[in-house]
Amino acid sequence: MSSLLEARSLRRQLPGDPPIQLVRDINLTIERGSFTTIVGPSGCGKSSLLYLLSLLDRPTSGELLFEGREVSNLSGDERAQLRLARFGFVFQFHFLLPEFSALENVMLPMRRLARLNYDASRERAMHLLATMGLAGKENKTPDRLSGGERQRVAIARALANDPVLILGDEPTGNLDSHNSANVVETLRALAHEENRAVACVTHDLEIAELSDVRIEMLDGRVERIVDQRKKSKA
Amino acid sequence: MIGRTGFLLGIALRHLSRRQRQTIVAVSGVAVGVGFFLAVSALMVGSQNDFIRQLIDAAPHVIISDELRSPSPQPGQREFGDGAVELHGYKVRTEVRGIKDWQAIMTAANEMPGAIASPSLTGGVTLRLGGHEEPLAIVGVEPEIEAKISTIDEKLRAGHLRDLETVQGGIIIGEELAQRLSVNMGDIVAATSSTAGTRSMRIVGLAKRGQAQISSSSGYVLLREAQSMLGRPFIINRIGIRLDDPYAAEEVAARLEKRFGYKAESWQERSAEFLSLLVTRNVIMYSVVSAILLVASFGIYTVVSNSVADKRRDIAILRSIGFSEGDLQFIFVMEGIILALIGVLFGWMLGYGLMEILGSLDFSIGGETEHIPLDRTPRQYAIAAVASLIAGSIAAWLPARKASRVDPVDILRGAI
Structure with a gap:
């Protein structure tokens, strides 16, 4: 297992008197080929941690290494480029752009990265939607898709630029149990079969049970890290 | 990109x-x-x-007149300048009005690229017909040249500027004046000047109403005619210059004025207000x-x-x-x-x-x-x-x- 993302003494506080500690003393690694979940009660800082790991937010102190390179002090544009080319995001409220069809939503990151031309982007987006079981619904706008379908479009969009790291913020948050199980299965497959790293924040303990590594948080700190693969072997 | x-x-x-x-x-x-x-x-x-x-278009782009912006000093002043002298029986010298050495100015102006100069003499006469008397400012021109520098021909209701050359004693006046004198094309009027007596003029052109170029009290005659009527042979007191680029007028005027001393007025200066x-x-x-x-x-x-x-x-x-x-x-x-x-x-x-x-x-x-x-x-x-x-x-x-x-x-x- 190779370490893809590594946090060393990561701390994030909001200015105030006294400063508000969002997260502190975070030491963890996220590996390729593993499905990691971050769990904890609400307000424990798990979302704040995810924003730090996804380079959307900057840590107050500490180091964040992506593929061995310090990335916490990169410029805004460099971070955006890294997110675009290497990261994929799945949000709780699926966050599709309402004016664009499913196909166009999936094409957005590819068109922005411009590694593929229009036709190739389109072809890849069609393929991704088909693997998500959305063949035939490419031209529907988000308001004409069900919740589960939208979340699958969001996953297809997260995969658009073939990211090495997929981050989820309560990706099953507002889905029924059937759709929820589908999404988790998809995320697990992305980690295990395609050797990507998947990390999700969730409050659903069933999902956490299904993950390879479970990071438990409390009061802005990592309470413990459970490697469930070892447990199952043992 | x-x-x-x-x-x-x-x-x-x-x-x-x-x-x-x-x-x-x-x-x-x-x-x-x-x-x-x-x-x-x-x-x-x-x-x-x-x-x-x-x-x-109202007038030539640059007009050189026989005025001086600052009059040339009198002989006494030239001679003694700032000196404290007393002179008796001193007479102010009367300079002959008119532009001296105007041929040189004409040549200089014509040498400028895109410039045409036309000499003219203006003076006052009285037109008389029956019991009517009308003061008239006459402008004596060379029709050939004047036609090139002004748009006068376009503004004539009848006749042409060139007709001044073909008709003995021809004159072009404004429609309004003609109406006041109740004369028409081809009619004869008497023109009297203070220096050369009275002579008969034949109307060969009528200018349209409301033209700035020929106001209701001015008229065009042949330059020779004007010189003899006003008793000022070989003298001109105005040179009109037309330029291909009207906006160069200020510069041309300044150059000519500096060189010859006579007041050269550009259309911009004339219409500054x-x-x-x-x-x-x-x-x-x-x-x-x-x-x-x-x-x-x-x-x-x-x-x-x-x-x-x-x-x-x-x-x-x-x-x-x-x-x-x-x-x-x-x-x-x-x-x-x-x-x-x-x-x-x-x-x-x-x-x-x-x-x-x-x-x-x-x-x-x-x-x-x-x-x-x-x-x-x-x-x-x-x-x-x-x-x-x-x-x-x-x-x-x-x-x-x-x-x-x-x-x-x-x-x-x-x-x-």
Whole structure:
């Protein structure tokens, strides 16, 4: 297992008197080929941690290494480029752009990265939607898709630029149990079969049970890290 | 790079297409602003150009007269200068009026590129017919040359300037004067001058009413005729110069005046008052028009500002996907520019339509059917477009900057 993302003494506080500690003393690694979940009660800082790991937010102190390179002090544009080319995001409220069809939503990151031309982007987006079981619904706008379908479009969009790291913020948050199980299965497959790293924040303990590594948080700190693969072997 | 620009442009267009009503309002604001700017400026610039053309054509572009800006010193002054002397029986020397060595000036003027000089002599006579007496300022000219420097021929109701050469004692006077004397083409009038007595003149041309060039009390005769009538043989007191480029008049006048000492007056100097009036007019016009365009840009500001407010969630998505701050700013600035562009296109059409209407109106001034002078040059269209685009970009840039500064984390946190 190779370490893809590594946090060393990561701390994030909001200015105030006294400063508000969002997260502190975070030491963890996220590996390729593993499905990691971050769990904890609400307000424990798990979302704040995810924003730090996804380079959307900057840590107050500490180091964040992506593929061995310090990335916490990169410029805004460099971070955006890294997110675009290497990261994929799945949000709780699926966050599709309402004016664009499913196909166009999936094409957005590819068109922005411009590694593929229009036709190739389109072809890849069609393929991704088909693997998500959305063949035939490419031209529907988000308001004409069900919740589960939208979340699958969001996953297809997260995969658009073939990211090495997929981050989820309560990706099953507002889905029924059937759709929820589908999404988790998809995320697990992305980690295990395609050797990507998947990390999700969730409050659903069933999902956490299904993950390879479970990071438990409390009061802005990592309470413990459970490697469930070892447990199952043992 | 072009692909990315087009792609971001596509997002901007998609945003606008979903807010059609606001888009239409903002576009109409710009269109009305641009349309009326075009109509008003076509009127203002058109009438100004027409006015300036008339000022330029009213008389030669540069007129050298026998006046001196500062009179040459009297012999006594020349001789003793600042000295304290007492002179008895001192007589002021009377200089003969007229331009001395005028042939040299003529040659110098004609040597300038694009310049034609025409000599003339002016003086006062009295026209007499029956019991009527009318004072007349006569201008003696060489018809061949004068025709090249002035537009007098176009302003004649009857006859030609050249007829002065073919008819013995020919004279061209204004219609109004002819009416007062109740004379017509071919009639004979008596002209009396203080120096050379009375002689008979035959009317060979009538100038239209309301012409500055031939006012109701002046007339054209042959230069030789004027010289003999006024008793000033071989003398001229005015040289008119026509230039290919009227705007070089000031410089040419200054050069000639410096070289020969005689007062050389350009058309700009002659009409300085009018020209300063035009500056005021322009200031008024452009302030009104800027206000119109400014108000139009408020519409753009509103649309883009609303768009940014509505799209905060989308902005967060795009930022988390990996769109940069610059990308977001570009998208929203483009929304403003697109609105301005569409507005400009409709505004051009509106302006063109308004000009067509204004241009088709007929006016009757002094018996002549006239159209409103309009400036329809592309320059006005370009000014309107550039001004609207700049105003639109600034109006869009303000909220767009806000969009690019949206912190996706704040929005994601709020949404969960």
